[in-house]
Amino acid sequence: MVTPTRFFNLFFLIMLFSFPQSEINAQMMVQSQSSSVFTLPELGYEFSALEPYIDTETMKIHYSKHHKAYVDKLNTSLENHKLKGKSLETILEMVMENDEDMSVLNNAGGHYNHNMFWKILTPGGGTQPSGSLEDAIIKKFGSFDEFSTKFVKAATGVFGSGWAWLSVDKNNELFISTTKNQDNPLMKNVVKMTGTPILCIDVWEHAYYLKYQNKRADYIANFKQAINWDVVSKNYESIK
Numbered sequence: 001m002v003t004p005t006r007f008f009n010l011f012f013l014i015m016l017f018s019f020p021q022s023e024i025n026a027q028m029m030v031q032s033q034s035s036s037v038f039t040l041p042e043l044g045y046e047f048s049a050l051e052p053y054i055d056t057e058t059m060k061i062h063y064s065k066h067h068k069a070y071v072d073k074l075n076t077s078l079e080n081h082k083l084k085g086k087s088l089e090t091i092l093e094m095v096m097e098n099d100e101d102m103s104v105l106n107n108a109g110g111h112y113n114h115n116m117f118w119k120i121l122t123p124g125g126g127t128q129p130s131g132s133l134e135d136a137i138i139k140k141f142g143s144f145d146e147f148s149t150k151f152v153k154a155a156t157g158v159f160g161s162g163w164a165w166l167s168v169d170k171n172n173e174l175f176i177s178t179t180k181n182q183d184n185p186l187m188k189n190v191v192k193m194t195g196t197p198i199l200c201i202d203v204w205e206h207a208y209y210l211k212y213q214n215k216r217a218d219y220i221a222n223f224k225q226a227i228n229w230d231v232v233s234k235n236y237e238s239i240k
């Protein structure tokens with residue numbers, strides 16, 4: 001008599017020998033690698049959601065083409081690399097500025113930076129900082145307006161492609177900094193001013209040129225209207 005258990009075992013053996021061993025090994029490898037493969041995160045809102053500050057077409061290309069390319073190239077550059085399997089934050093802390101790591105450095109930075117960029121923006125216009133972040137901004141910069149002026153000046157002054165940041169240093173002090181290319185303040189072997197970022201602005205031309213052309217200052221002024229200060233405040237709280 002064929003019991004359900006015997007039937008299952010027989011079915012399993014038939015299935016096992018129905019597939020070439022190489023195919024079974026390949027499937028197991030894909031499963032074992034999945035935990036170290038980086039993926040494009042959910043945007044969380046529509047491409048049109050940040051209108052009129054950031055236009056739909058720019059959002060579509062920026063997210064679907066530029067950010068996706070950083071993710072894909074990061075995965076490719078980590079194949080057979082000593083940092084494969086590490087968290088994104090660990091990779092950023094460990095990368096060096098040399099030929100071997102340049103692709104990992106640029107694409108890990110591109111992935112991390114854009115992850116934060118999408119999260120600190122909000123549909124429907126920005127809010128204002130509150131609570132302990134508001135207190136910290138006033139303590140460091142004197143007022144929110146003074147912080148805002150300094151942040152805009154930093155972002156406007158980035159030569160070529162790069163980013164401006166508001167970060168927290170090892171003494172829990174806020175600081176504004178800028179980085180070139182896809183560098184960021186977590187890259188302690190690469191940048192001078194290191195800390196944990198809580199706010200960023202992308203000033204690569206791909207972030208604004210379709211709508212603003214060469215008017216970076218107009219883009220920055222409108223970007224400020226779309227900052228999600230609730231998320232920035234949570235970023236700050238998570239560091240303290």
Ligand SMILES: [Fe+2]
Nearest residue numbers: 066202204207
């Ligand atoms: Fe970008």
